[in-house]
Amino acid sequence: MSKAIILVMDGLGDLPDAKGYTPLSAALKPNMDRLADEGATGLFSSIGAGIVPGSDTSHLSIFGYEQEKYYPGRGPLEAIGARFPLKEGDIAFRANLATVENGKIWDRRAGRITTEDAKAFSKYIQKFKVGTGIDAIFQPTVEHRGILILRGKNLSPDITPTDPHSNIALPKSMPLDPKDKAAKRTADALNKFTKMAMHTLDKAKENKDRRRPVNAVIVRGAGTYSKVDSMFQRYGVRGACIAGGALYKGVASYVGMDIVDVKGATGTFETDLKAKGKAALQALWSHDFVFVHVKATDSFSHDGKFEEKKNFIAKVDKELMPTLLRGNCNIIITGDHSTPVKRRAHSGDPCPLLISGPDVRRDDVKKFDEFACGAGALGHVKGTELFNIMLNLIEKAKMCGT
């Protein structure tokens, strides 16, 4: 029975620069180009044409779960990924360590603080009482990222975020419906946490040497957790997830995939690609497919760094691809969404997609990039269709009808 590796380069798709190149089209990537030449290509929109996906909804879709039906909010997915033992009724948020000056958000990522430094700051804000019977629990994940849990009775995720996604005055959380008592209680608790965290972090000794202090926690993606049917129950396949970022492990774990922890898989550009490749090969023995995620393509896009994104793609080709190729199985390569460098944000442009394997019908496309793949035989693949294509490739697709 054949198997598959799905490599997702986060935020891979891009728009042409002044010379007409994207980081992917300009990158030296002989392995991916060879696979494109030998296999079939197309474009992929993880949710639908023109829709701007988040990394959470897009991955649900890549794993065959319709995001309209199964999306619990980003917070719970991040928390599951960070192996936080969520309890029924917990409200989970995606959190950022940030820099706030004179009430204004100066940097939403606190200068992209290192994971190590973030840990040092986090020890001051691990747990606070933020209302009658309500605890706020903070846990750092990768770089500036973390999770915040509000635990207590009668809480609701129906509140506004304190991370406005731009550098404006730090907003207060409000209930979406002013008459909703549980939401009011939750927003008040969150605002109390924000205040306490700022007060405590401002005094942290680690801030003495920093040009801009790490002095705030901003949150978004509130949600509560509920269990869903596992991938094995729904589709009869076992998948493994190899990723550095908590969010991706969270989405995978939520749908019942196995999480393979890899030493050195950091979710940053320094991630140990060789170690990830080796872990993927090993996981292939015991799973029908292995999902491998790299994050830095997206991070560089958000920072507007064309050259760095290009070089990281070349590094993936050089350091990860040779090992994945040794798996001797179907390989699918795409992105979860486009993050054009010049926009520094996700966009609704489709990602290039390639599929290579013994049963793949070869098309005329010889290069893996946004332009060439537009002419590929797969056409425009949307939403959970990619997962169906993978199931068919590994002969696990169920017949529709008789």
Ligand SMILES: [Zn+2]
């Ligand atoms: Zn993404």
